[in-house]
Amino acid sequence: LKKILRLNAVTGKYSFKDESEEWKYLGGRSLISTILTQEVNPWAEPLGDMNKIIISLGIIGGTMAPCSGRLSIGGKSPLTGGIKEANVGGTAGVRMAALGLKAIIVEGDSITNNNQLKIVHICKDKVEFYPANDLAEKCNYEVVKKLREKFGKKSAVIVVGPAGIRRYSNSTIAVTDIDGIPSRHAARGGLGAVLASKGVKAIVLADEKADESEEYYDFTTFKKVSFEWMTKLAKSKSVLQNYGTANLILPMNELGCLITRNFSSGSFEKANEISGEKLRKNCIERGGKLGHPCHPGCPIRCSTVYMDENGNHLTSALEYETIGCVGSNCGIGNLDTIAKIDRFCDEYGLDTMEFGDTIGVVMESGLIEFGDEEGVLGLLEEIKKDTVLGKVLGQGTGVTGKVLGVRRIPVVKNQSLSAYDPRGLKGTGVTYITSPMGADHTAGNVLPGRAGYSQPSIHPHESNDQYKLSREIQELTTVCDVVGLCFFVGATLETVDYLSQLLKAKFGKEFTRQQIIDLGRNTIKQEREFNRKAGINEAYDKLPEFFYKEKLAQYNLVFDIPKEETDKVFA
Numbered sequence: 001l002k003k004i005l006r007l008n009a010v011t012g013k014y015s016f017k018d019e020s021e022e023w024k025y026l027g028g029r030s031l032i033s034t035i036l037t038q039e040v041n042p043w044a045e046p047l048g049d050m051n052k053i054i055i056s057l058g059i060i061g062g063t064m065a066p067c068s069g070r071l072s073i074g075g076k077s078p079l080t081g082g083i084k085e086a087n088v089g090g091t092a093g094v095r096m097a098a099l100g101l102k103a104i105i106v107e108g109d110s111i112t113n114n115n116q117l118k119i120v121h122i123c124k125d126k127v128e129f130y131p132a133n134d135l136a137e138k139c140n141y142e143v144v145k146k147l148r149e150k151f152g153k154k155s156a157v158i159v160v161g162p163a164g165i166r167r168y169s170n171s172t173i174a175v176t177d178i179d180g181i182p183s184r185h186a187a188r189g190g191l192g193a194v195l196a197s198k199g200v201k202a203i204v205l206a207d208e209k210a211d212e213s214e215e216y217y218d219f220t221t222f223k224k225v226s227f228e229w230m231t232k233l234a235k236s237k238s239v240l241q242n243y244g245t246a247n248l249i250l251p252m253n254e255l256g257c258l259i260t261r262n263f264s265s266g267s268f269e270k271a272n273e274i275s276g277e278k279l280r281k282n283c284i285e286r287g288g289k290l291g292h293p294c295h296p297g298c299p300i301r302c303s304t305v306y307m308d309e310n311g312n313h314l315t316s317a318l319e320y321e322t323i324g325c326v327g328s329n330c331g332i333g334n335l336d337t338i339a340k341i342d343r344f345c346d347e348y349g350l351d352t353m354e355f356g357d358t359i360g361v362v363m364e365s366g367l368i369e370f371g372d373e374e375g376v377l378g379l380l381e382e383i384k385k386d387t388v389l390g391k392v393l394g395q396g397t398g399v400t401g402k403v404l405g406v407r408r409i410p411v412v413k414n415q416s417l418s419a420y421d422p423r424g425l426k427g428t429g430v431t432y433i434t435s436p437m438g439a440d441h442t443a444g445n446v447l448p449g450r451a452g453y454s455q456p457s458i459h460p461h462e463s464n465d466q467y468k469l470s471r472e473i474q475e476l477t478t479v480c481d482v483v484g485l486c487f488f489v490g491a492t493l494e495t496v497d498y499l500s501q502l503l504k505a506k507f508g509k510e511f512t513r514q515q516i517i518d519l520g521r522n523t524i525k526q527e528r529e530f531n532r533k534a535g536i537n538e539a540y541d542k543l544p545e546f547f548y549k550e551k552l553a554q555y556n557l558v559f560d561i562p563k564e565e566t567d568k569v570f571a
């Protein structure tokens with residue numbers, strides 16, 4: 001059995017306990033929703049004493065299964081007011097597994113200790129706490145550099161940037177990647193502010209191994225199936241290795257789904273300038289990297305390392321969603337400017353999707369013009385100085401839109417939409433509406449050609465049965481979040497079948513297809529119940545009104561799936 005570490009940085013108390021038999025088949029998103037349901041009152045203040053941060057590996061997290069180093073981080077969100085699980089890559093998952101940990105539960109309230117901040121150093125059998133007030137306003141790259149010097153270059157670091165320390169609702173928890181750079185983020189929902197409210201600036205996972213080794217019912221089979229699946233994924237996902245997730249820019253633009261100028265269009269005249277092809281060209285010419293894994297054991301390698309014009313490192317993991325939200329959505333057709341904003345967000349610990357949409361509503365208000373790159377750099381200064389405007393921006397798209405009197409605010413449950421226009425990608429629109437997480441493509445992205453477990457794929461402009469397809473893809477995606485695999489392995493029946501073999505080889509227990517799908521289905525059900533008790537009911541399951549009324553010019557599309565249908569998704 002793996003261990004559950006419970007710690008309180010304010011009091012300096014901690015305990016290691018074996019996971020219970022009941023928790024053995026829970027992991028990642030399902031363990032988070034179970035702990036929150038059992039231990040956190042749904043009406044708890046997100047930044048108060050009663051909330052908790054849970055960092056969890058999946059059921060087979062940190063094993064040799066492909067992409068199993070992902071971590072789920074969760075708590076009650078200060079952005080949505082509901083339950084939140086944010087999924088992140090990087091090396092922390094692998095380190096946690098080596099330390100024999102299944103989950104870390106962070107409790108406490110920094111207010112009781114005058115907001116003192118700590119560094120938490122986790123070793124295989126002890127936890128050390130170090131004062132960190134001097135690092136409070138330091139940015140993520142600098143803090144990580146210092147911590148790796150002190151604790152060793154093979155340590156993994158989980159860190160909160162200035163945005164979280166200042167309790168911005170748009171604040172992330174960053175995790176170091178295989179280069180030791182804090183480029184991977186549990187980005188959505190403002191969890192950085194929650195971890196900071198527990199008095200934690202950073203958690204360092206030591207490069208140590210637990211005394212007990214990982215137990216397997218049939219190690220030979222586990223290894224064989226993992227190797228076979230890895231080989232298959234490495235071959236079938238070459239587009240991600242060659243162009244990163246930015247490979248989607250041109251196809252989404254063609255489909256009218258690439259968010260442009262605060263969702264006023266679905267295609268961008270400078271799409272070529274911010275495309276995967278352009279990113280690839282810049283990476284090759286400037287000595288960047290393509291086909292980069294965010295953690296060891298990923299055969300898909302979708303990540304990128306992006307250099308500036310002089311060949312110096314600018315940012316890592318420049319993703320489709322960042323390019324869409326910060327780029328086309330703000331009328332910015334310059335990959336270098338987008339990369340600079342991405343680096344700024346990585347340094348301060350801001351979700352690039354929320355931030356890009358926030359700037360979009362600022363532009364819509366007329367405070368700066370669409371495409372005004374200098375204007376955006378000026379807004380970054382406001383955040384750096386933590387001015388009143390900077391604080392407003394840090395509260396995210398919903399608050400900023402309201403403060404500036406904007407009517408077209410692209411949020412669901414107060415969380416901003418990612419870079420897929422729901423009028424052009426209707427299944428993803430259903431996911432934005434119905435996911436307990438708020439508008440979140442990672443909860444179930446219904447890209448063209450994707451099928452569910454019983455529902456065939458549907459053209460993304462069609463309306464019929466999209467609600468069924470979204471439900472099935474949300475359930476399959478949640479399965480990935482529960483077992484601890486990156487969803488790029490595929491939210492598909494093929495994944496379910498591989499998991500059935502792996503779970504049998506790991507635990508000696510048979511899992512039918514339905515039982516595996518139920519791992520996802522039951523988690524979503526539990527999350528929705530938490531939200532309902534927190535006051536977030538079906539009335540919140542809707543897109544902003546303009547998506548139902550304003551046509552996307554290129555294809556004359558509105559979001560026309562009736563509420564009666566979206567209400568059926570998880571009824």
Ligand code: SF4
Pocket residue numbers: 067089090292293294295298299300301302303486487488
């Ligand atoms: S596919 Fe991409 S995001 Fe997923 S684990 Fe691999 S590098 Fe990380």
